[in-house]
Amino acid sequence: xxxxxxxxxxxxxxxxxxxxxRARAIRTRAPGQRFASLPSQGxxxxxxxxxxxxxxxxxxxxxxxPAMVTDAVLATPDAAALPPxxxxxxxxxxxxxxxxxxxxFGAFHPLARTLAPxxxxxxxxxxxxxxxxxxxxxxxxxxxxxxxxxxxxxxxTRVERVTMxxxxxxSLVxxxxxxxxxxxxxxxxGRFFGLVNPLDFLFGTHWSPQVLDPRDPGANLGAVPLFxxxxxxxxxxxxxxxxxxxxxSAIYLTQYASARARRWLKPTLxxxxxxxxxxxxxxxALTVAPAVRDAAVALGVTYASSESALxxxxxxxxxxxxxVSSMADDSLAAVPTAMRDGSLAMGATxxxxxxxVLLPAALPGVVGGVLLAVSRAIGETMIxxxxxxxxxxxxxxxxxxxxxxxxxxxxxxxxxxxxxxxxTLAAFALGLTLxxxxxxxxxxxxxxxxxxxxAYE
Amino acid sequence: xxxxxVPQLPIAGAEPAGRxxxxxxxxxxxxxxxxxxxxxxxxxxxxxxxxVLSVGFLLFLLATMLGQGLQGFTETRVALPIDxxxxxxxxxxxxxxxxxxxxxxxxxxxxxxxxxxxxxxAGQGGAAVLSEGAWLRVRDAVKADPSxxxxxxxxxxxxxxxxxVAHKGAGTAEAEAAAARLPLSRGLNRTFLSAADATxxxxxxxxxxxxxxxxxxxxxxxxxxxxxxLAALYLEEYAPRNRWTDLIEVSxxxxxxxPSIIFGLLGLALFLGTLGLxxxxxxxxxxxxxxxxxxxxxxxxxxxxxGVPPSIRDAxxxxxxxxxxxxxxxxxxxxxxxxxxxxxxxxxxxxxxxxPLLMIGMRAFIAAPPGGLASPATALPVQIFLWSDExxxxxxxxxxxxxxxxxxxxxxxxxxxxxxxxKFETRW
Numbered sequence: 001x002x003x004x005x006x007x008x009x010x011x012x013x014x015x016x017x018x019x020x021x022r023a024r025a026i027r028t029r030a031p032g033q034r035f036a037s038l039p040s041q042g043x044x045x046x047x048x049x050x051x052x053x054x055x056x057x058x059x060x061x062x063x064x065x066p067a068m069v070t071d072a073v074l075a076t077p078d079a080a081a082l083p084p085x086x087x088x089x090x091x092x093x094x095x096x097x098x099x100x101x102x103x104x105f106g107a108f109h110p111l112a113r114t115l116a117p118x119x120x121x122x123x124x125x126x127x128x129x130x131x132x133x134x135x136x137x138x139x140x141x142x143x144x145x146x147x148x149x150x151x152x153x154x155x156x157t158r159v160e161r162v163t164m165x166x167x168x169x170x171s172l173v174x175x176x177x178x179x180x181x182x183x184x185x186x187x188x189x190g191r192f193f194g195l196v197n198p199l200d201f202l203f204g205t206h207w208s209p210q211v212l213d214p215r216d217p218g219a220n221l222g223a224v225p226l227f228x229x230x231x232x233x234x235x236x237x238x239x240x241x242x243x244x245x246x247x248x249s250a251i252y253l254t255q256y257a258s259a260r261a262r263r264w265l266k267p268t269l270x271x272x273x274x275x276x277x278x279x280x281x282x283x284x285a286l287t288v289a290p291a292v293r294d295a296a297v298a299l300g301v302t303y304a305s306s307e308s309a310l311x312x313x314x315x316x317x318x319x320x321x322x323x324v325s326s327m328a329d330d331s332l333a334a335v336p337t338a339m340r341d342g343s344l345a346m347g348a349t350x351x352x353x354x355x356x357v358l359l360p361a362a363l364p365g366v367v368g369g370v371l372l373a374v375s376r377a378i379g380e381t382m383i384x385x386x387x388x389x390x391x392x393x394x395x396x397x398x399x400x401x402x403x404x405x406x407x408x409x410x411x412x413x414x415x416x417x418x419x420x421x422x423x424t425l426a427a428f429a430l431g432l433t434l435x436x437x438x439x440x441x442x443x444x445x446x447x448x449x450x451x452x453x454x455a456y457e
Numbered sequence: 458x459x460x461x462x463v464p465q466l467p468i469a470g471a472e473p474a475g476r477x478x479x480x481x482x483x484x485x486x487x488x489x490x491x492x493x494x495x496x497x498x499x500x501x502x503x504x505x506x507x508x509v510l511s512v513g514f515l516l517f518l519l520a521t522m523l524g525q526g527l528q529g530f531t532e533t534r535v536a537l538p539i540d541x542x543x544x545x546x547x548x549x550x551x552x553x554x555x556x557x558x559x560x561x562x563x564x565x566x567x568x569x570x571x572x573x574x575x576x577x578x579a580g581q582g583g584a585a586v587l588s589e590g591a592w593l594r595v596r597d598a599v600k601a602d603p604s605x606x607x608x609x610x611x612x613x614x615x616x617x618x619x620x621x622v623a624h625k626g627a628g629t630a631e632a633e634a635a636a637a638r639l640p641l642s643r644g645l646n647r648t649f650l651s652a653a654d655a656t657x658x659x660x661x662x663x664x665x666x667x668x669x670x671x672x673x674x675x676x677x678x679x680x681x682x683x684x685x686x687l688a689a690l691y692l693e694e695y696a697p698r699n700r701w702t703d704l705i706e707v708s709x710x711x712x713x714x715x716p717s718i719i720f721g722l723l724g725l726a727l728f729l730g731t732l733g734l735x736x737x738x739x740x741x742x743x744x745x746x747x748x749x750x751x752x753x754x755x756x757x758x759x760x761x762x763x764g765v766p767p768s769i770r771d772a773x774x775x776x777x778x779x780x781x782x783x784x785x786x787x788x789x790x791x792x793x794x795x796x797x798x799x800x801x802x803x804x805x806x807x808x809x810x811x812x813p814l815l816m817i818g819m820r821a822f823i824a825a826p827p828g829g830l831a832s833p834a835t836a837l838p839v840q841i842f843l844w845s846d847e848x849x850x851x852x853x854x855x856x857x858x859x860x861x862x863x864x865x866x867x868x869x870x871x872x873x874x875x876x877x878x879x880k881f882e883t884r885w
Contacts, residue, residue: 278839
């Protein structure tokens with residue numbers, strides 16, 4: 001029986017157990033007696049006892065059974081012809097497993113074909129054992145729980161204890177995910193730094209992973225041009241677009257616009273943040289990049305590229321506008337009204353009030369918002385994959401081709417390369433760098449915003 | 458404040474000797490005020506300009522995509538005179554069901570259609586005029602009406618990419634000239650909504666990618682929603698204030714800010730590398746996106762749960778409900794609209810996400826819609842990315858059309874979220 005069908009069967013059994021136990025709890029209710037639990041809680045108690053032991057068993061089984069199946073196959077007479085433990089033996093066995101499971105139809109080794117029926121038989125036998133054991137456990141759990149159901153039995157506390165464990169487990173998933181990210185990045189990056197000197201990677205200025213010298217791969221894996229390109233596109237050009245437009249939009253919407261205009265314009269601006277980045281990327285590559293190149297040629301720039309930093313940065317800036325604007329909006333709203341009213345009462349015009357009172361007061365919040373926006377911009381991938389260049393150049397010319405960390409991660413990992421080459425592992429080192437930088441930016445930004453909020457509370 | 462802008466006001470009772478009150482009527486003063494008012498107007502206009510520019514960019518983007526995309530939903534057809542009498546060794550009885558497709562293909566229908574095109578458009582390129590999929594239309598027509606085998610007929614069949622692009626006004630001069638001499642017409646491109654990827658732009662469709670996206674989203678929702686809601690309930694209702702709870706909160710806030718491509722790297726290293734799950738599968742895509750979406754749901758869920766007033770909890774506790782009953786019978790149902798709104802917004806973001814799916818290999822060329830959670834698939838945004846890389850001009854409008862499909866889906870999801878919020882939101 002397949003895993004999915006078995007799962008459905010177990011869930012169905014649990015539902016039946018719930019109904020049966022609940023009916024019994026209702027039946028055994030004597031009038032005038034006090035109860036520790038509701039009938040449905042008794043039902044839940046029995047259903048959980050039916051389901052959970054079987055599920056636990058299956059979870060363990062999925063990890064144990066492949067080794068047991070292999071052992072069973074090795075015990076067959078055909079397996080005596082296998083070569084001694086090593087790479088070839090492992091290949092034959094994995095081919096036989098694929099054949100036996102019906103996932104592939106041809107094998108390189110003839111021996112794999114002879115072993116495939118043994119694999120299929122062993123797998124089949126183990127599947128039936130698993131099904132039988134799981135059903136047995138479900139039945140045992142049901143009987144145990146069912147016999148304990150009495151009017152005075154506190155099923156509720158037990159069910160609630162399981163519920164609490166489930167809630168705690170769900171919230172631990174976040175920690176596991178974070179740990180998984182850190183562990184996988186650090187592990188793969190560690191392997192990379194075993195092959196390449198970290199100093200070469202962090203301070204080298206030459207990046208061309210397509211041609212690696214096997215004796216000194218670090219010479220062509222200097223990531224400085226990538227860091228510069230990321231900073232230039234995400235933190236300079238994009239912010240030159242996003243900060244003025246986002247800040248002025250926020251000021252206009254909070255200070256000048258009528259309530260009606262605000263109700264319409266603010267969600268419209270937010271739409272900019274909801275457009276998928278692949279759409280921005282396509283727009284940047286198809287419309288903005290050629291326009292930027294033509295403008296550069298018209299201005300007389302010699303090295304105008306259609307994969308310029310400017311095109312990617314401009315579009316990224318537009319994407320970030322609603323982000324900056326909503327952060328600025330919050331910060332402006334947090335400035336106490338008394339300060340604004342005081343300034344207006346002194347005879348200052350609204351714009352003087354904004355520039356000399358509101359903005360200085362809201363500045364920490366705005367700065368925090370900009371830092372968050374920068375962290376979002378440098379982690380953005382699709383716009384630079386589609387509109388920026390794959391060639392790493394160390395230049396401050398916005399019309400020249402520029403590449404970024406995220407773009408290189410995609411380029412490095414989408415070729416059909418083996419998993420152990422410095423080229424593939426370099427992507428994880430870049431990912432680790434990106435993760436640490438965005439983490440740092442976020443921590444600093446949140447601290448700035450928090451401290452500023454406290455100042456006015 | 459600089460002194461030039463703030464006049465020195467006389468203070469009552471403490472008037473310094475020898476100072477006259479400020480005269481507001483002097484020309485210098487009037488000029489100063491006019492200047493300040495002009496600056497005020499300029500600043501206001503600047504703000505309006507910023508809003509108009511931002512909204513204008515959005516409209517320009519949408520108009521560009523819509524303008525090109527709508528063409529992608531149409532196809533150019535040419536009226537082709539066909540005479541199959543004596544060319545196909547096939548009887549009407551053999552045309553039933555799926556066997557009919559095979560029988561017609563085996564009988565050489567494609568060659569017969571090409572021959573018909575060579576005769577009809579001898580001066581304009583012959584069979585090269587037609588789309589690679591043109592004979593499939595003839596096949597369907599013959600299957601629908603077997604009498605066509607016995608008489609000559611005219612059928613509008615799709616043309617090849619060059620002529621198609623030229624007819625829509627963006628082709629080469631050569632193709633434009635050829636298009637001008639052909640009996641062309643326009644029609645709805647049904648293939649686009651029912652097929653998967655192909656090498657010929659006249660034969661591509663979004664359905665394969667859309668189905669991949671839907672399967673991926675199903676996995677994401679099935680994992681992220683229960684885990685997210687349970688975690689939000691725990692953190693908001695039960696969690697003790699200690700170091701572990703702080704760690705959970707920091708992890709969730711941190712996950713929400715991690716660049717999406719990092720999740721792709723995690724999926725590649727953990728799900729494909731360590732656990733050995735299949736490449737390009739919606740299952741792995743869904744797992745990866747679930748990790749990304751869960752923090753969004755947790756954060757939205759916590760805000761919704763916070764919005765349920767304590768009096769509800771106190772009342773339920775007061776009549777004897779347990780803490781679990783309070784939460785599952787009262788708090789959760791009241792917070793559900795808010796949680797659902799957050800979930801839909803998180804799912805919309807996951808639907809538009811491309812980079813993590815590229816990392817786990819969902820960028821392969823897949824010519825058939827995926828059969829299940831473990832079969833190779835692509836997703837709609839990835840399909841857009843793949844088509845945008847194609848050199849053939851015919852893919853430009855297909856890319857935009859796929860973008861239109863994606864944007865319509867996102868718009869619908871956000872519309873549902875707004876509707877939910879307006880309908881069920883309670884102000885306590």
